[in-house]
Amino acid sequence: MRWTQALIPTLKEAPAEAEILSHKLLLRAGLLRKLASGVYTFLPLGLRALRKVEQIVREEMDRAGALEILMPALQPPEIWQQSGRYETARDVLYKVRDNSKREWVLGPTHEEVVTTLAAGELGSYRLLPKNFYQIQVKFRDEIRPRFGLMRAREFIMKDAYSFDTTDEGAMASYRKMYDAYSRIFERCGLKTFPVEADTGVIGGSHSHEFMVPAETGENDVVYCEACGYAANIEKATSGIPRTAARELGAAVEKFPTPGVVTIAALSKAPHAVPANRQIKTLVYLADSKPMLVLIRGDDQLNETKLMARTGAAQVRPADVANPADLAHFHALGAMPGSLGAVAKVPADWPVLADERLRGANDMTTGANEDGFHFRHVSLERDIRVTHWHDLRTVTAGEPCAKCAKALKIRRAIEVGHVFKLGTKYSEKLGALFVDVDGARKPCVMGCYGIGVTRTLQAVIEQCNDADGIIWPLAVAPYAVCLTPLVVAPDSAVMQLAEKIYAALTAAGVDVILDDRDERPGVKFKDADLVGFPIRVGLGEKSLAKGEVELKPRGGAITFVKAEEAVAAVLKALGR
RNA sequence: CGGGACGUAGCGUAGCUUGGUAGCGCGCUUGCUUGGGGUGCAAGAGGUCGUGAGUUCAAAUCUCACCGUCCCGACCA
Structure with missing residues (x-):
């Protein structure tokens, strides 16, 4: 071309x-x-x-x-x-x-x-x-x-x-x-x-995604450098230990917490309950049916896991701004911030709890009464948990479930899925x-x-530098760009370019001939921007010495004899 | 859908606060020049200022609505 x-x-x-x-x-x-x-x-x-x-x-x-x-x-x-x-x-x-x-x-x-x-x-x-x-x-x-x-x-x-x-x-x-x-x-x-x-939603039992590591990716991938474990964060699990059990001890006790509606607020004075001793209670709708979801205060719910575990086609948090959802909060007797699973939970509501809470006691959670919380709550004793699941989102640094080394998280682009x-x-x-x-x-x-x-x-995204694209040979639009710096048809430079162009074309190489009457800088910049794997430079100076230039994109120039140019290009292409 | 930003020539933008002849760079056309990393000079073409209402003697500029574009979130087979 x-x-x-x-x-x-x-x-x-x-x-x-x-x-x-x-x-x-x-x-x-x-x-x-x-x-x-x-x-x-x-x-x-x-x-x-x-x-x-x-x-x-x-x-x-x-x-x-x-x-x-x-x-x-x-x-x-x-x-x-x-x-x-x-x-x-x-x-x-x-x-x-x-x-x-x-x-x-x-x-x-x-x-x-x-x-x-x-x-x-x-x-x-x-x-x-x-x-x-x-x-x-x-x-x-x-x-x-x-x-x-x-x-x-x-x-x-x-x-x-x-x-x-x-x-x-x-x-x-x-x-x-x-x-x-x-x-x-x-x-x-x-x-x-x-x-x-x-x-x-597509269903199925076994699945892998092929990921390209890139900061601009839309997926978070959890991986272990030690044993090779790697999973989408929507699926990833870790070997993080369950909540430390304390002696069963005291009975549930209600205490006033006026205006305290966040985990963070409850963890500060005067209450000073650490987030990891709190139970976060969320109202979710799975295909429009209400349920309670219990997560430790310092953990984040993973909605993908919730959807997978419930088998629902759609899950979403109940929303106080949605009039239709308000009934669910009224059924519990409190608004978000004071919710809990200890009392007043409708008998037909499933209560899903994260595995990390299994066996936990002496926990603090909402009392289902605005402005009040319960302390000394035992998951086993005081809450009707109907399902235990892994529902939390893994965070960086947690121990790998397979080898206990610290997990890492990086962004990636999903290019394939089986x-x-x-x-x-x-x-x-x-x-x-x-x-x-x-x-x-x-x-x-x-x-x-x-x-x-x-x-x-x-x-x-993966193959570029400050000047432009650096195509891998296999997917480059053209493998070779011929860049004659003189384009007059009767010039020695252009005649040589035409000869090499014809020979490479005949050899089945995808080659483009930059026959524009442009200054060298313009041609070089464009060739770099587009990212042709090999550029062959032909100018009067090097031709005077009987040479042409071979420049791999992103690499250094080498000079070859003009009559060996075609063979040198083919060799550089691995042919 | 929630939050935010933006819309002026093919591309990038100034002008908008404080209403009054639409400007610059790149690109494009022509001529000269230059000729190994986006030459230089000169001349030129190219604009419903997103669309529609409104305010005003007068709107790119102010107001409202709509459309479009981008970002964050939600969503994502």
Whole structure:
């Protein structure tokens, strides 16, 4: 490609819409343009890089035995109603109506479609196992799109779905995908690490996310450098000890605490009850049903864990500002700040307590009477706990549950996610097969996603310097940029450039010839900004010595004989 | 949805407090110049000042509503 025939609109300054570095570089290097919030056009260079990522994904999925298909983005709402996600996923579903008023859903993911396909086509164990994948546009009505391609309304995803006859088979499929993902990200030049993950609304029992460490990521990952434990903070646990038990002793005693409505306030004089001797009592609604959640005063509730433990599709804290929720506080007899689980708890309310409180006594908690608290409370003796769960959020420095070394927490970008789904969708959508024994059984499923557009941006986030992008060779839009500093067609410099251009093109190298009549500085700056892995500089000075320059992006210049330039480039490309 | 900021030429911005001819840099066009890290000079094109109401003799500037964009939170398959 000749630069003058391409469209590479580089920018000296980043548009104000971009906040993080990778987003700025996407815009400045002329890869991407925004049409609307969370909706983007890929310019030629951006598309080339995207295609490179897609191709790596495709090759590794094929190698893992998956079959590429292409499913529709436009989907009938009926299958979503069948799976139950028409309701549970309604917040992210784009719904459209055609001219005859029939409703459609723009696919945010494809479990429903692929399971419907399997229901029709995979009727015998002889056809199993199968793994279908596609690389396709997804639509999600994100509450807040942000950071360019990181969280967009419309984005490209590789999604795969495996169908097995047995649980063991499904685990083998899962393992294959896990291994394929490791190879995919490695080939993309990305440093990723897998972490244990929550399975969320999608359901399932086993799940890992592939994370790219980055301060701009939207996930917190808990990890242990000593033993390798790593988990999304939504899922992570630690070996932190339970609350120290004291002698059972005194009976519950009510005491006045006028105006004290926070853990912090109660921990100060005159009461001076340390936060770790307090019970935080929260009113939560799980699918609209009220419950009490008990957490130690110095801990934070992990809502994802709460959702997982209750099995609810939606959990939210009761809100004093919401008139409909006030009844729940009235039922307890107090407002937040004085809530407790000792007295006046309606008999049909579940009381969920965090494991860290198990066996704790001599604790202080609200009395369900505004302005009063109870002291000398024993969890076992004084509170009707209906469920004990791990509900707290891990914090940095806590001992690892496996090896007791201090845990660390870092931010990361989720680029891939593998799930073992089980039979949730195959049962609901009728993906049954006839087994050897003649019995009809639901397929055991797995699903596996890679955010392709997000991965592309993650590469930029990880591979850059002050001058611009530093593309890993495997995903660079062009591997080589030829930079003649004289572009007159009859000049020796340009004629040599044309010769090298022709030879590299013939060798199948992705090469761009910067034939613009621009000053050297402009060409160098643009080449650095766009981030071509190798730049070949051709100028009169070096050519007088019979040499051209080879400059790897971010590396030092080397000089090679002009007649050896093509071979040197091929060698630098590892070919 | 709650909190905050912003909307002036393709991009970045000044002007708004105190109402009165819309300015600068980059980019773009033309000419000359320069020619190894975003040359220099000159001339030029390009603006519904987000949209709509209102106040006023007069609104980019003041008021209200709406739309859009971004950030924090909530949410997130």
